[in-house]
Amino acid sequence: xxxxxxxxxxxxxxxxxxxxxxxxxxxxxxxxxxxxxxxxxxxxxxxxxxxxxxxxxxxxxxxxxxxxxxxxxxxxxxxxxxxxxxxxxxxxxxxxxxxxxxxxxxxxxxxxxxxxxxxxxxxxxxxxxxxxxxxxxxxxxxxxxxxxxxxxxxxxxxxxxxxxxxxxxxxxxxxxxxxxxxxxxxxxxxxxxxxxxxxxxxxxxxxxxxxxxxxxxxxxxxxxxxxxxxxxxxxxxxxxxxxxxxxxxxxxxxxxxxxxxxxxxxxxxxxxxxxxxxxxxxxxxxxxxxxxxxxxxxxxxxxxxxxxxxxxxxxxxxxxxxxxxxxxxxxxxxxxxxxxxxxxxxxxxxxxxxxxxxxxxxxxxxxxxxxxxxxxxxxxxxxxxxxxxxxxxxxxxxxxxxxxxxxxxxxxxxxxxxxxxxxxxxxx
RNA sequence: GUGGCCUUAGCUCAACGGCAGAGCAUCGGAAUGUGGAUCCGAAGGUUAUGGGUUCGAAACCCAUAGGCCACCCCA
Numbered sequence: 001x002x003x004x005x006x007x008x009x010x011x012x013x014x015x016x017x018x019x020x021x022x023x024x025x026x027x028x029x030x031x032x033x034x035x036x037x038x039x040x041x042x043x044x045x046x047x048x049x050x051x052x053x054x055x056x057x058x059x060x061x062x063x064x065x066x067x068x069x070x071x072x073x074x075x076x077x078x079x080x081x082x083x084x085x086x087x088x089x090x091x092x093x094x095x096x097x098x099x100x101x102x103x104x105x106x107x108x109x110x111x112x113x114x115x116x117x118x119x120x121x122x123x124x125x126x127x128x129x130x131x132x133x134x135x136x137x138x139x140x141x142x143x144x145x146x147x148x149x150x151x152x153x154x155x156x157x158x159x160x161x162x163x164x165x166x167x168x169x170x171x172x173x174x175x176x177x178x179x180x181x182x183x184x185x186x187x188x189x190x191x192x193x194x195x196x197x198x199x200x201x202x203x204x205x206x207x208x209x210x211x212x213x214x215x216x217x218x219x220x221x222x223x224x225x226x227x228x229x230x231x232x233x234x235x236x237x238x239x240x241x242x243x244x245x246x247x248x249x250x251x252x253x254x255x256x257x258x259x260x261x262x263x264x265x266x267x268x269x270x271x272x273x274x275x276x277x278x279x280x281x282x283x284x285x286x287x288x289x290x291x292x293x294x295x296x297x298x299x300x301x302x303x304x305x306x307x308x309x310x311x312x313x314x315x316x317x318x319x320x321x322x323x324x325x326x327x328x329x330x331x332x333x334x335x336x337x338x339x340x341x342x343x344x345x346x347x348x349x350x351x352x353x354x355x356x357x358x359x360x361x362x363x364x365x366x367x368x369x370x371x372x373x374x375x376x377x378x379x380x381x382x383x384x385x386x387x388x389x390x391x392x393x394x395x396x397x398x399x400x401x402x403x404x405x406x407x408x409x410x411x412x413x414x415x416x417x418x419x420x421x422x423x424x425x426x427x428x
Numbered sequence: 429g430u431g432g433c434c435u436u437a438g439c440u441c442a443a444c445g446g447c448a449g450a451g452c453a454u455c456g457g458a459a460u461g462u463g464g465a466u467c468c469g470a471a472g473g474u475u476a477u478g479g480g481u482u483c484g485a486a487a488c489c490c491a492u493a494g495g496c497c498a499c500c501c502c503a
Contacts (some may be wrong), residue, residue, distance in 0.1 A: 060502080064429070122503080127503060310502085313503085336462085337461095368459090368462055370462065371455095
């Protein structure tokens with residue numbers, strides 16, 4: 001009914017929700033520091049080619065979900081809003097010659113991503129991710145470290161029952177042979193495949209493995225397993241990742257059908273998964289190793305691994321377990337006045353307190369005192385500073401709204417008194 | 429991109445072919461210098477939008493938009 005609404009698939013984060021997101025961002029920032037990742041920013045959009053090359057032209061993300069920006073002129077380059085952060089981070093890594101920094105370079109980005117998808121609960125066209133990338137270390141230990149950091153995020157955020165699923169999808173040495181085998185297997189059963197699956201057989205046979213079609217279950221179960229086809233190096237890498245996970249006490253499950261939709265993954269693939277009550281957006285986050293991406297985007301061959309965690313879905317999961325909503329700190333005090341017309345005194349006193357670093361809400365509307373105090377209660381202010389005739393002698397009333405007591409305080413002492421009261425308030 | 433369900437005040441919902449309502453929230457009054465309770469009042473609507481059927485449509489039909497659900501895919 002309002003003439004303008006937030007575009008489809010986007011939503012306004014009202015203060016209550018924004019506070020929850022801030023809390024998650026704070027946890028992400030804290031973990032980044034503890035694990036040695038450095039926060040950075042990349043543009044919300046890139047040349048389309050960064051995503052086409054970096055993610056893969058045949059992927060759904062690029063093929064149908066890319067948020068393309070209409071070019072301003074015929075010959076201007078084509079841009080798209082970022083559907084994920086990895087490609088942009090790697091582009092920046094190459095552009096700024098970060099291979100000259102001590103390896104691995106550990107980078108992290110928190111912010112909105114965009115996919116032109118059909119919206120659903122927990123799936124938006126603008127959504128928020130915490131993305132972390134460790135670029136320049138080929139070893140399995142860093143894989144486990146990344147996974148452990150992701151897992152700890154859910155623990156500290158308070159999301160229960162998050163499972164860690166791990167798999168290896170091989171590398172250039174062994175995956176091609178496996179794909180041939182897999183393709184041959186499904187081709188032999190082509191007549192049993194539902195229509196949409198037939199198309200994927202050609203385009204992306206790996207994805208047949210995690211089909212949710214019940215008709216596929218038996219077929220998938222009997223399909224050749226990548227774990228049986230890994231080359232020696234990949235197999236050793238996987239078992240070492242698992243050993244490191246055990247060493248840091250991260251419970252995990254090897255999921256042979258776990259594959260990733262994006263082209264650049266190799267070897268380690270993992271997912272953070274939660275069996276939700278209703279809405280089926282169960283993938284809370286995922287990631288993997290992408291040893292070929294840096295080279296693909298113009299850098300020298302550099303191994304890398306990272307993850308992307310969906311913050312909207314964490315927020316949803318927290319709602320589901322009825323975690324208490326995050327409340328923003330209410331103002332310490334409200335500045336009210338006996339004379340509704342005297343906004344000058346109220347603004348002056350409020351300004352004075354704010355200069356001392358105190359958080360106060362000034363009641364500046366010309367409402368009578370009772371209404372001003374009513375607002376103070378609704379805003380959960382701890383104190384009210386009441387300005388009246390006593391100001392002539394340099395005094396104001398300081399009222400403790402929870403105790404219901406009040407006393408006369410010289411204006412000169414007000415900031416100090418309030419700060420002291422706030423302190424004892426927080427400790428009591 | 430495919431299919432299904434839904435849409436009435438800021439929010440949660442009534443009215444089910446016959447005068448569009450309630451609770452909560454908002455604003456004001458009771459109470460002109462003292463708050464969360466109570467009472468009274470006001471404001472808030474082209475019933476998502478556009479068409480159709482009907483003496484009469486919030487209700488029935490069609491289209492569009494948005495939300496949700498299942499796919500596709502993913503965070």
